Amino acid sequence: MFAFLLLCLVISGANAANILGVVLTPSYSHQVVFKPLWRELSLRGHQVTTITTHPIKDPKLVNLTEIDTSFILKDMEQMVKKHIKFSNKNFVEALLDGYKSMSLVADQILDYGPVKELINDQNVHFDLLIVEYLPFFGISLAFAHRFNCPSIGMLSIDGTNSIYKKVGNPTHSSLYPDSLLPYGNELSLSERVISFMYTFVIEPYMENELTEIQQKVVAKHFGGDCPPIQNLEINISMLFVNSDPIFHHNRPLVPAVVQIGGGSHRSSPKPLPKDLQLVLDKATNGFIYFSLGSNVRSEFLHANTVDMILEVFGELPYTVLWKFGEEISNKPSNVIISKWLPQEDVLRHPNIKLFITQGGLQSMDEAIYSHVPMIGIPFFGDQPYNVKKLVNKGFGLELNYRTLERKQFKETILEVINNPSYRNTIKKLAELAQDQPMTGIEKAVWWTEYVLRHKGAKHLRSPLLDIPWYQYLLIDVIGILLLSLSVTLFLIIFTIRTLVRRVKRKLFFTSEEKKSS
Structure with a gap:
């Protein structure tokens, strides 16, 4: 009996992995979606280390190590209070200001002693990185470079279109307006125009501004040899999104995007005080x-x-x-x-x-x-x-x-x-x-272990990430078709004009011959 138990432990240990979870947003509502995943992964034998402002603090979870960064919560409180009471900026200015502020939050957390020790400890190894993947937290993906491991992005909300594009998922400014725009399913003409401008003008502008700031933070904490954030982003193995097709957009998803919405964070009923x-x-x-x-x-x-x-x-x-x-x-x-x-x-x-x-x-x-x-x-x-x-x-x-x-x-x-x-x-x-075959947390755990089994999920990578934008928009194809059409029309017109000239010339000579006779 003892030998059997020992064998089971050896087998389970062989399948266990070291997982690093990084959730930088100093907000309970963001952190709470990740907690069931940390709990379940640790209960399944994986060694889980998390960087979080809201640790679980459950002594029963012996495989869970938590780096508590709750010192940053006061800063978040002041940011929100300022936004509500004193902000008179327009939407773009307010959003970009918020993005920059959150990048500075990331800088402070990475500068925290226990986090710095983790980054600099050459004896530490992780098999997988799971990060909260918001537009302003691409910084977190530098951990994947530092520990040379695959990464999974996870969201406590629906993804912005910029996030979907970075994993090669199709987007459409009219069908699927960005989750930061206050629009529903059916957009008016003016809303479609605004959504288009946001997607193709405002969002790229903010991304360029933000990338420069984030790259400096990455270089400060992970060294100047760390790849550009854009390279780290397109190498994400999977994206877990806290959405579902009932309450959010019913949109096409590539295999690397997994919807885990449906109350994955909810707990069992407990008596009220x-x-x-x-x-x-x-x-x-x-x-x-x-x-x-x-x-x-x-x-x-x-x-x-x-x-x-x-x-x-x-x-x-x-x-x-x-x-x-x-x-x-x-x-x-x-x-x-x-x-x-x-x-x-x-x-x-x-x-x-x-x-x-x-x-x-x-x-x-x-x-x-x-x-x-x-x-x-x-x-x-x-x-x-x-x-x-x-x-x-x-x-x-x-x-x-x-x-x-x-x-x-x-x-x-x-x-x-x-x-x-x-x-x-x-x-x-x-x-x-x-009415689903699996709960959100069951899907998240299954796909996490899938990525671990295959040491990444490059085989699920969207082809959209590997072609230039003009090919995706069919500009080269449209150009060839227009050129072909133009050449065809030119040849038709040239042929007709040539035939007309010849007919006119023949009629002219025939008329002259009749006059002379």
């Missing part, structure tokens, strides 16, 4: 849950906006549960304030009527699978895109925090609560999304 359970059970008219997520916080809103919201809540016949980081002295008796709430289990409570959210993908995902209709109040990033989807799919409505008015706010709340179509729609969509 007793005092909270009692309050929600007593809310016989139902309750509203209001949270702006882990990055955008309700206390960042202008004081006048907070006062208006409280006035509206005080007029409603519902209990209101509001995630708010500060005490509020003038709150109505039906409003309950808390700095932290177990969101998933709050959304599962049978008395919930409405979720007011900033439109973060993870928050929306949790509400969708609990069949809770929503009001989206987006602020930045992919939130406008997500909320537009929410409206287009028919399971909620959208409000603008900059122009939010008392009457509009109240009427929108009552419309979503009292109109059963929103809840019925979300229920049907959730059932469709859940």
Whole structure:
């Protein structure tokens, strides 16, 4: 028996791998999607090392080593607060400013002692790198060069078109507008023009600006011999995207892109705290849950906006549960304030009527699978895109925090609560999304081990990465066809003109002969 167990351990050990996970975004909502993957890979015997601002800290996961970079969270908080209260920049300026700021965040994390030690330790070896692959975190791919291992990019949100293009996935500015644009499935003419300009003018401009900054960060921490970021990007083996064809664009995907959306981060139901359970059970008219997520916080809103919201809540016949980081002295008796709430289990409570959210993908995902209709109040990033989807799919409505008015706010709340179509729609969509052969985390684990087994996935590489842009757009083919058509037309015209001249000449001579005779 002992020999059998020893043999099993040897076999499992032979299949185990050293995996490095790098998630640089200092945000819980980004990190939470990766946690189930780290957990499952470590439980399957792999040695997993992660660089994260939100470590799991589970002593049972003996194969998981976490480098805690939570020191950077305060900087992220200040960035978000500045954006909400003081930003008057246009979309492009604000986006590029945010991209540059996140590159500086990456610089600070790479400069952190334990991370520097990992980079410089010549005795450390990894078989695979899994990184959060956002436009401003191409820096992370330098770890693949440092440890000479294949890489997988992973996203806690839907991919931007620039990310899809870097793995050779087809994009289309009208059919699949970028996830940073607040557009739905069917674009108007003006939206198609803006989407086209963003894809072919604005995005390349921002990418050039950003690449220069990122390359300096890479050279600083990984040495000047590290390849250009563009080279590292096109060598990614696979891309895991937190999306699915039910709530996101139903788009063609190359084999190297795997959709892992569908609530892969959600946890099993747990009992609510007793005092909270009692309050929600007593809310016989139902309750509203209001949270702006882990990055955008309700206390960042202008004081006048907070006062208006409280006035509206005080007029409603519902209990209101509001995630708010500060005490509020003038709150109505039906409003309950808390700095932290177990969101998933709050959304599962049978008395919930409405979720007011900033439109973060993870928050929306949790509400969708609990069949809770929503009001989206987006602020930045992919939130406008997500909320537009929410409206287009028919399971909620959208409000603008900059122009939010008392009457509009109240009427929108009552419309979503009292109109059963929103809840019925979300229920049907959730059932469709859940009807899959594998869960998102099961797909992520399977494809991770696939890449490990084959030491990369170059055989799945999209041919789009290996041809010039003019060949993809068929410009050379169109040019040849136009040239052929032009030559053909020229020959036809030349032949006709030659024949006409000859006929005219023959008629002329025939006429002269008749005159002379």
